[in-house]
């Protein structure tokens with residue numbers, strides 16, 4: 001496999017880079033946006049894409065690499081930033097994906113694009129979570145831009161979209177994700193307000209990255225949900241993280257999203273039903289306590 005990764009400096013990208021670096025049968029190339037600088041632990045060749053690049057330029061830039069697979073993680077991934085700068089959200093999440101999809105189809109490479117549970121608005125959630133058959137409807141600029149990116153990717157039916165949920169864990173990236181700020185608060189003994197009425201299916205970043213790479217390698221086409229094993233409120237998740245990391249859960253203060261409005265508005269329940277993916281891969285994502293258990 002000769003794989004081109006976008007967003008390789010990011011939280012998920014750092015873990016994917018690490019996993020790919022352990023494989024002898026993968027040649028890894030990174031297409032960089034220049035939005036982050038940390039590429040400490042990679043031996044992969046990297047190419048910087050100016051924002052004006054189009055699919056033709058990209059083909060010329062990368063022609064000699066004989067890419068067979070593309071893992072597209074690059075995005076403006078903060079829902080808050082997308083809401084404040086819709087033009088940049090459109091450029092980073094939609095235009096860039098169109099360009100990568102056109103390039104993939106031009107060179108005959110398989111494209112996997114990572115998307116989000118926030119393509120759902122949380123209405124009509126069921127206790128088993130949203131499945132791939134459920135019709136998405138987003139209420140945020142981020143969710144809408146990722147939905148457009150999904151459509152651009154799936155214009156080629158052999159391509160793949162993987163929707164993931166809240167990712168947690170440690171990454172070699174400078175981006176530390178949700179665990180970063182939770183751990184800081186616990187360490188410093190600061191109270192942590194977490195929504196008791198917002199539900200997702202958190203998945204450890206290593207479990208999600210492994211699944212993504214398997215999907216990519218085996219060219220599993222179409223739409224896949226890649227959430228964790230359990231629907232958890234932010235409060236329940238925080239309590240498990242505190243226990244997993246050996247901190248006191250009494251610092252956690254349950255609050256309601258209704259009484260703390262945010263921009264964009266936070267959907268109540270965007271849990272994913274990911275049974276199809278995990279049974280196809282014959283794997284299970286780890287429970288939070290298991291995933292955070294120190295390795296011996």
Ligand SMILES: NC(=O)c1ccc[n+]([C@@H]2O[C@H](COP(=O)([O-])OP(=O)(O)OC[C@H]3O[C@@H](n4cnc5c(N)ncnc54)[C@H](OP(=O)(O)O)[C@@H]3O)[C@@H](O)[C@H]2O)c1
Pocket residue numbers: 006007008009010011012013031032033034035036037072073074075076077078088091092096114115116117146164165166167168173175177
């Ligand atoms: N983290 C989560 O909980 C979560 C949940 C659901 C879905 N996702 C999706 O998973 C993917 C990876 O997320 P992540 O958490 O790893 O994100 P991240 O840490 O923010 O990394 C995203 C990467 O995209 C590139 N990038 C940043 N801003 C950009 C811009 N304006 N234009 C173009 N490229 C830009 C950068 O990589 P380079 O410097 O290498 O170009 C950056 O490191 C995204 O598609 C995100 O939407 C994440």
